[in-house]
Amino acid sequence: MTTSFRRTATSFVFLIPFALFLSVGGSAVDAQDSKSIDFARQVQPILAKRCYACHGPDKAEGGLKFVDQESAYAETESGDFAIVPGDVEASALIARITSDDEYEKMPPEGDPVSLEEIETLKVWIAEGADWSDHWAFEPMKDPTPPVVADLDWNENPIDAFIYDSLADVGLSPSPQATRQELIRRAYYDLTGLPPSFSRVQAFVADEDPLAFERLVDELLDSPQYGVRWGRHWLDLVRYAETNSFERDNPKQNAWKYRDYVIDAFNKDKPYDQFVREQLAGDELDNVTQESLTATGYYRLGIWDDEPADPLQARFDEIDDIITTTGQAFLGLTINCARCHDHKIDPIPQADYYSMVAFLADVTSFATRGDGSTNNQIDITPPAIAAEHQRIDDEVKRIESEMHDIEQAGIAKMKGPDQRATEGKPRARKKVLDAKLQQFLDADQWTAYQRLVHELADTRMLRKALPKRETVMGLARCEAKPEQTFVLFRGNPHSPSDPVEPDFPTIFGSETPTFPELDEAAKTAGRRRVLAEWMTDPDNRLSARVMANRLWQFHFGRGIVRSSNNFGQLGTPPTHPVLLDWLARRLIDGDWKLKSMHRLIMSSRAYQMSSASHEKGESVDPDNNRFWRFDPRRLAAEEVRDSILAANGSLNLSIGGPSFYPQLSAEVLAGQSRPGEGWGDSPDDQRNRRSAYIHVKRSLLTPLLTAFDFPDPDLTCEERFTTLQPGQALSLLNSDFIHQQGARLAESIGASDLTDASDNPEIVRRTISAVLQRQATEDEEQSGDELIVALQNEYGLSRTRAVQLYCLSVMNWNEFLFVD
Structure with missing residues (x-):
């Protein structure tokens, strides 16, 4: 049997299959697929999922905890041993999870341990119950690719790893995809756009073995590559251009951060530099306009301009940054330790607040009365900035002299008029316009009139100047931040123990040191230390996480499916050795992503057909071992962009302010203030690529949301891929x-x-x-x-x-x- 998504030509059914949803779930390769059990990859996830609620970091019912070897092997309060290495019969764990007695059976609530999981635990105990740390918390290895029987599958090391995994279970890889399938796959993967008919025909007719290699290079050189892959990153950092909450006001210049990301991918900016610029672009040795724009990362989250509890809102804002930083860069749910020690991973609450301390100089997005000082960085060229400053100083001088004369006149006025001038500016102006001349002598009035004309002329000079240029980012920081405390149960009104900036203890890193700051320092210098630690080649997670994302966006799912969670409740890697090999290649390649694309796309694994067959579906129904290429539905932006490309109206211009698609009155009526904050773009702008659509948190574009555009309030590791009626209705x-x-x-x-x-x-x-x-x-x-x-x-x-x-x-x- 083969699976194909080609539409039949004999009928025209306009509805996508009703209420069918695609699941991207899956599990690690079965325990029985190898001769010995890998504790970190196969056993520990079972213990975390089934046992931690009662026998985890926070609880030790019956004196038993499964958080470390010593606790798990210790004698319980009943005198039994949950785990007896080498003796399945003597291990109380097996007896309790297989018991038919409702008072003895574990776990007492929720889904029971599956037969497959029970067998995994039995084999593990029989083999000696070897205990090891969680795979992601171990240092990366630099493995040697295996040598496999099929010589063609030894040419690219990726293929050797995949073939070796398939051979373990008696599967063979699917044949190569057709050339028409390959060019379409490559175009969408790298640019998010379809190839033209003529380009497909030329590629299909090209018999040169290097034709696909040249095609990949061509697409990587296209500016549309950055648009496609930049959008992947924007999902991770929850990119939006408004603040959410009731008013959902705009984030001025947020689009410049988006353009920075797209440009970074197009320039093949090394990933480690890309990370450092976003986390500490204002603290680097060479601070540039790009690196300042990159700090817009800190300004992307939601912000409440009228919170009921300002202190709580401030720590919620920080938590949003911690959540995104931990998951996007490290694949860790550090945020789960905000109120207590992490329930699953070895991340104590103090580690969360040590991370908060690293970011303590990051100010709030804005204040209620000032929406720009904290987030708008002036990058005006020096000569123009100096002229603006000269004129600003001149305006201040003139206004000061005018104010002195005004006050001299006001002092002679009656009480009610004097009080009116102390109120709102409009009331003051009304009194001065009507009565000031009456209370000034001739010389004072002449001087005042001269200043009025001088002020008008000076303001005209200001209008003639090029406007100041600003970018969204860390415009103001606290160079000497206040002490950070652990908050009791996460309550900002209940500080407890003080903490200093430090790396999560699971990494075993040395305590960080920070540079001495001079009096003129504008930042605390801590974020650079954090960024350099994250991008250190010895960091156990950064390269793994990014290598996994590259694989995910090429194959439809990562080697670790839970790409934002490499922790103990995340999905274990199906090919952990391959993941480490890819991470090492990323580092050895100077963290360049385009060379990684070439490596992955040149593999036979990537070029396989998506056709299914009975044996593969029987042995590996979730395709965990990549015996075929998984077909995928187009992403939301790809659907819209492909429609425009088909009729030739797609505008491929790169960069610049976002545009506003035309929305119906019914859609606009869903806002608290219908239509507010939604502009009117010309037709040629409305035909730009979907990555340039204005992302308003309270008013997402309906066509995109129908095709699973992510919620921009949260980091999105992987979009849902559904098939549902709203899509058919939209199309x-x-x-x-x-x-x-x-x-x-x-x-x-x-x-x-x-x-x-x-x-x-x-x-x-x-x-x-x-x-x-x-x-x-x-x-x-x-x-x-x-x-x-x-x-x-x-x-x-x-x-x-x-x-x-x-x-x-x-x-x-x-x-x-x-x-």
Whole structure:
């Protein structure tokens, strides 16, 4: 049996399968797949999932904890031993999880331990119950790739690892994908866009063995690469351009951070530098406009401009940064230790607040009365900035002299007028305009009038200057931050023990040291130390996490599926040795990502067919061992961009302020203040790539959300991939799709094909534009029949019938899926 997402040509069913949801779940390779059990990868996750609620870091019911070897092997309060290495029968753990007695059976609540998990625990104990630290907390190894039986699969080390894993269970890799499948896969993976029909035809006809290699280089050199891969990063850092909460006010210049990210990917900025710039771009030896823009990372989160408890809101803001930093850069849920020691991972509460101390100089996004001082960095060129400063000083001088004269006159006025001038500026101006001259002598009034004209002229000079340029970032920091404390149960009103900046204890790193600060220091210098530790080649997680993300965005899921959680409740790696090998290659390649793309995409594993077969589905239904390539549905932006590309209206310009898609009145009415904060962009801007759509937290674009655009309030490790009715409705009934269907008909020259005999040509042109291939005879016949039926049976004009046919092809599975 083979699985294909190509749309059949004999019928036109407009609905995506109703209420079908794709799951990306999966587990590590079965315990029985190897001769010995790996504790960290196979046993520890079972203990954490099934036992920690009662026998974990916070509880030791019956005197038993499974958090470390000493506690797990110790005698319990009942005199039994939960684990007796080498003796399954004597191990109370096995007796309790297999018991039929409801008072003895463990766990007492929730799902029981599965038969597969029980067998894993039995084999582990029988083999001696070897205990090791969690795999992710161990130093990275530098493994040697295996040598496998198939010589072709030894050429790329990635393939050797994959083939070796498949051979363990008697599976063979799927054959290579067709060249048409490969070019479409490569285009979408690297640029998020479809290839043109002519580009597909040329590649299919190119018999040069290096053709695919050249194709990958071509796509990596395209500026559209940065748009696609930059969007992956924006998901991780919860990019948005507004603050959320009721007013959801805009974040000025947030789009410049987005452009920084896209540009960084296009320039192949080393990943370690990319990290350092975001975490400490204002503290580096060479501070640049780019590195300052990168600190916009700290300003992306939600911000409440009117909190009920300001101190609680401030620590919530910090927690948002800790959550994102820990998960995006380290794959650790450090945030789970905010109120207590981490329930699963060995992260004490003090470690959380030591991380808070690293970021103690980061000010709040803004204050209620000042929305820009903390977050807008002035990067105006020095000469222009100096001229602005000169004019600002001149304005202050003039206004000061005017104020002195005004006060001299006000002193002679009656009490009510004097009090009015002490209130709002508008009330003061009203009194001065009406009465000031009456209370000044001639010389004072002449001097005052001269200053009024001088002020107007000076302001005109200011208007003539180029505007100051600013970027969103860390504009103001606390160079000498206050002491950080552990907060009792996470309550900011209940500080307890003081803590200093320090790295999580699981890394075993030396206590950090910090540079001496001079009086002119604008930051505490701590974040640079944190950034350098994170990007140290010896860091156990940074390279692993990024290597896993690269694999995830090429293969549809990571070697560690839970790519934001490498901890003990995360999904264990299916190929841990391969992951370490990839992480080492990333470091050895100077942290450059484009060379990693070339390495991965040149592998036979990446170039495999997505076709399924019975043995693979039986032995490895979740495709944990990568015996085939997993097909995927297009991401939200890819759907919209592909529609625009098909009709030739896609604007591929790079960078600049975001644009506002046209939204219906019904959608805008969902805001607390309908339409507020939503602009009106010209048509050419509305046809830009979807990565440039304005991301307003309270008003996400409906087409994108229908196709699982992530919630920008939280870091997103992997988007949901659903098939649900809202998608079909968006691609059938929305104003947008009907407009684009009409444009598609226009772009293929349908207005010149006015006779029924032209229908096959309309079909051929539409399919080549939308699917980048030639139409089959069956598709020509079915398309002809549909156009005729829409005219004769439903009374539609020929123009409208052709438009609906064009729309229908953009609903085919072949359009929406990549094999």
